[in-house]
Amino acid sequence: QENLMADAYNLVGFQNHLRYGEQARVLRLIPGLERAEFLQYGQIHRNTYINAPRVLLPTLQTREREEIFFAGQISGVEGYVESVATGWLAGRNAARLARGEALLEAPSKTATGxxxxYVSGADAEKYQPVNITFALLEPLPESERRRLKRKRERHVRQVELALAEWDNWLQTIQDGAHTPRAATT
Incomplete structure (x- = not known):
């Protein structure tokens, strides 16, 4: 839903090189959209981001000026959850720096870590923004990969390990604030 009247909708992720007339033709092939009115067509847009591997440490602070932190899209992560996660880490570290406390590196087995x-250690020459994927998480040990034949089973195990690691890490960094727990399903 794009507005309060619920008479306009946004087609997320429809960036393309098609001319407007061709977009209308293609979209009208979809059942239910044959007579749709298109208020705006898709177009390619450019995300602006820093070359984070050259600029950032795993704490998300800059290598040259410790008081500057980057997170979210500008750091090269894509997606709302990824932006919130890196924002949480950068914000937490900015507060710790202001209090003279040691900065945090999220455990590498977790999505945030x-x-x-990735943003602090990828190949700077080929750096591209990313969403979180299982490929960014540490792989399971070979013995577990052999034992868990199905990809879904391996992914479930990676999530279990990541959640346990996250909860353990949170317990070590609490400073009197609330104690958040990893979500489980």
Missing amino acids: ALAR
């Missing part, structure tokens, strides 16, 4: 590791 994997993203921080």
